[in-house]
Each structure stands twice: as C-alpha cells, then as structure tokens.
Amino acid sequence: MxxxxxxxxxxxxxxxxxxxxxxxxxxxxxxxxxxxxxxGYAVDFRGAALDVLAEIGILDEVRTHETRMRGTTVLAPDGSVVAELPAATFAGDLEVPxxxxxxxxxxxxxxxxxxxxxxxxxxxxxxxxxxxxxxxxxxxxxxxxxxxxxxxxxxxxxxxxxxxIEHLGMSGAGFTTGNVFGLDHRGLLQTAPGRAIYAFAAGDPDRMTVSLSFATTSSELDRAGRAAQEAAVRAAFADHPWPETPGLLAAMTEASDFYFASTCQVxxxxxxxxxxxxxxxxxxxxxxxxxxxxxxxxxxxxxxxxxxxxxxxxxxxxxxxxxxxxxxxxxxxxxxxxxxxxxxxx
Known part of the structure; x- marks a missing residue:
C-alpha cells in the first residue's frame, strides 16, 4: 500500500x-x-481522543482554543431560570470551536x-x-x-x-450573531417537546453561537437549499413563547455562517x-x-x-x-x- x-x-x-x-x-x-x-458547532473530546491529539502532536495547540465554558442556564418558556447545568454536560474533557x-x-x-x-x-x-x-x-x-x-x-x-441512515426525529440550524444576551463563557438552554434553543458565547465576547433544534420526520432538509431550511426553522418556532425567539430568527437570516443538519445515525x-x-x-x-x-x-x-x-x-x-x-x-x-x-x- x-x-x-x-x-x-x-x-x-x-x-x-x-x-x-x-x-x-x-x-x-x-x-x-x-x-x-x-x-459548525463547538466540538468536544473525551477520554482516549485526547491521547490521539497528543500523538498527532497538536493537543497543546488545540487547548489554546478551549471554550472554557462555565456552565449552562436552563430557562422556562417565559425566560425564568429553571436550573443550572455544569460545563461538563456539554463540553466533555475539552471543548473547542x-x-x-x-x-x-x-x-x-x-x-x-x-x-x-x-x-x-x-x-x-x-x-x-x-x-x-x-x-x-x-x-x-x-x-x-x-x-x-x-x-x-x-x-x-x-x-x-x-x-x-436512521433519522432520529430532530434537525437544527446553527449560526453566530451578536452576543445580545451578554453571555460570558456560559450558555442558555430552553427545551420543550419537539423544540430546543441553545445559545452560548466563548472566546469572542461580542459573538454568540445559536442552535435552533426541532422535531422532523426525515433528513431531507439536509440536502435542501438554505431558503427551505430557514423556512422550516421559522415554521417550527413561529409560536415559540420566549420573547427573544423572533430576534434569534431574524439573526438567523442575517448570518453568514448558517449551518443546518439533522440528527441521524448510520x-x-x-x-x-x-x-x-x-x-x-x-x-x-x-x-x-x-x-x-x-x-x-x-x-x-x-x-x-x-x-x-x-x-x-x-x-x-x-x-x-x-x-x-x-x-x-x-x-x-x-x-x-x-x-x-x-x-x-x-
């Protein structure tokens, strides 16, 4: 070979x-x-994956990009605080963009x-x-x-x-926008049956990453154009009760780094x-x-x-x-x- x-x-x-x-x-x-x-979203590493990064010789450089998240605040539909989640819930042993x-x-x-x-x-x-x-x-x-x-x-x-491909019933859009929530190495999470909003800021204090996830029946939207994907997101969150949701939908349309993917397994x-x-x-x-x-x-x-x-x-x-x-x-x-x-x- x-x-x-x-x-x-x-x-x-x-x-x-x-x-x-x-x-x-x-x-x-x-x-x-x-x-x-x-x-794309932030990615995290757990366990033996860190050994692979070290073997390649890039672990130290990857660590310089660590998000250093402090945790995530869980919100009710009206925006009130429900719970606090530790950073490890999402970030694993090491998380970077x-x-x-x-x-x-x-x-x-x-x-x-x-x-x-x-x-x-x-x-x-x-x-x-x-x-x-x-x-x-x-x-x-x-x-x-x-x-x-x-x-x-x-x-x-x-x-x-x-x-x-097995579609697991969820798709989502991701993008970055201005840090309107003033997040500092923290996230906000709001979930309801069939829908979830997650926003976090790490690194650049003026920017935050947003994901809007919602229930779907197939992964066909993955291969559709951005217009169709945005339309599906808007339809899914049209009646969402959080007052901040319309602003996030507007920011999605303006984002230059819009990303869409379905939750699937192979x-x-x-x-x-x-x-x-x-x-x-x-x-x-x-x-x-x-x-x-x-x-x-x-x-x-x-x-x-x-x-x-x-x-x-x-x-x-x-x-x-x-x-x-x-x-x-x-x-x-x-x-x-x-x-x-x-x-x-x-």
Whole structure:
C-alpha cells in the first residue's frame, strides 16, 4: 500500500491522513467544499481522543482554543431560570470551536488536499481502485477511505442500494450573531417537546453561537437549499413563547455562517467492501446528541491506521480487525445518541 485516497477533510479524514503519512504512505484528500469550512458547532473530546491529539502532536495547540465554558442556564418558556447545568454536560474533557480544530489538523497534515472536487465513480479491481472525479483526471489508488459525513458519496458508490441512515426525529440550524444576551463563557438552554434553543458565547465576547433544534420526520432538509431550511426553522418556532425567539430568527437570516443538519445515525453490517472502507460519520454516525462524534472520528482514524500497519499490506485483515475493535465503542456511542434525543423531546 503506497497510494491512498481519503474523501472528506473535516476531522476523521485529516487525522487518518496524518497517521498514514507517518508510515510513508502517499495520501490524497479530496473535499467537495471550496475551502475549509468555517461553520459548525463547538466540538468536544473525551477520554482516549485526547491521547490521539497528543500523538498527532497538536493537543497543546488545540487547548489554546478551549471554550472554557462555565456552565449552562436552563430557562422556562417565559425566560425564568429553571436550573443550572455544569460545563461538563456539554463540553466533555475539552471543548473547542470546530473551525479551530480543523485548522489545527490541516496545518499538521503533510498530504495533498484537493478542495472543490468530489468522487463521481469507483471501480474496484483486485489490486487497485479506479476513481473518477468531478474535476480532476481519473486516477488509480491502492485503497479508498470515505470520511465524508452522514451523506457520504463514497458510501453511496461503494454500497449501492444500501440505505443506512436512521433519522432520529430532530434537525437544527446553527449560526453566530451578536452576543445580545451578554453571555460570558456560559450558555442558555430552553427545551420543550419537539423544540430546543441553545445559545452560548466563548472566546469572542461580542459573538454568540445559536442552535435552533426541532422535531422532523426525515433528513431531507439536509440536502435542501438554505431558503427551505430557514423556512422550516421559522415554521417550527413561529409560536415559540420566549420573547427573544423572533430576534434569534431574524439573526438567523442575517448570518453568514448558517449551518443546518439533522440528527441521524448510520448503521451498516460492514464498514468496508473490497479496497474501500468508511470511518467516522460516513460509516457509523452516532448523532451529534451523543457528544462523541469528534472523539469517535479521531479514535477511528488512529485505530484504522494501526490495523493497516499491523496487517502489513493485507487490507482485508486490517479492515476486519478495525471493525472488530471499534464496533462495541460505536454501538455504545449510538445508544447515548438515541437516549439524548429522547431526553430532549426529539
């Protein structure tokens, strides 16, 4: 194995690229976005994920971006205080803005990263995979890895006819806006059956991040345009009783970093086929509500790379061991994700 392709440049992809480059393997990372994404919520790390960051050599730099949240205030619909939640409820052992993590990871990775392109076809052979791209010329690779999220292109091409996405009944929009609540490393949370509003400020005292979550019956909105997504959010919160809600909806429309995603899980009987394997959300998303997505992506990258190295070129044995080791961990994270949605009335 000397030349591999990774689809997806968020967390799992660059992490895997780093470990493979350490072994002297040529790595190409392809990302359909035109540049590193500057949106998304804060992400947190728990347990062994911190060891992965340390092994890559970026733990100290990642820590400089820590949100240092102090806790979250739970509000009733009228805005009165119901409870206080400790920082660890959302932040895990370490929490940073996702854009900060991806920036640090990309600076650490010595790989060929191609933005604004995507895979359009995969043709597997005994000794290689022939990959067609939307823009770049067709190329052969020894192995192909899909780290391209819940709606993975690699998964769709490598596992035709498989529909592994389980929608858990919740979708949400995220964006940043002015810190109108004067939050200082703290959050505000308001939940009701089928709806939740969460706002927090960390780092920039003049900005806060807002998420508006609501009950949905499918993840179809993920692939809709922003106008349709905003319309769905407005409809869901049209009669919300909190006096601050209309202002948040107005800020959503003005936001330049609007982000929308559904709470889903991915379930597959196998995470590989031939010379193609999946990792992170593409193979086994545990849902954002698990709080384990980023940790799972990092641990998966480390585990997969180690299994490939120990298998000494036998990718089938490596993929089998990777799945055997990681599946119990993934299964537990998916359980946590489902229970969290139920707790929030999704």
């Amino acid at each position: 000397t030349d591999v392709l990774i689809s997806g440049a968020s967390v799992a992809g660059p992490a895997l690229a780093w470990f493979l480059r350490r072994e002297g393997i040529r790595v190409t990372v392809v990302e359909r976005a035109p540049e590193l994404r500057d949106s 996702k854009r900060a993590l991806t920036g640090v990871l990309h600076r650490a990775v010595d790989a060929d990263v191609v933005f604004d392109d995507t895979i359009t076809a995969l043709e597997q052979h005994d000794d290689r995979v022939t990959v067609s791209f939307e823009r770049a010329p067709t190329r052969d690779f020894d192995l192909v890895f899909g780290a391209d999220g819940v709606h993975s292109v690699v998964r769709r091409l490598a596992f035709p006819g498989v529909a592994p 379930h597959l009987d196998s995470w590989s086929t031939g010379r193609v394997a999946l990792l992170g959300d593409a193979g086994y998303c545990a849902a954002p509500t698990s709080g384990m997505g980023t940790s799972q992506a990092l641990i998966a990258a480390s585990t997969l790379a180690r299994c490939l190295t120990e298998a000494a070129g036998d990718h089938r044995a490596a993929f089998e061991r990777y799945e055997k080791e990681l599946r119990p961990y993934v299964t537990e994270n998916q359980r946590i994700g489902r229970e969290a949605v139920a707790a929030f009335g999704g």
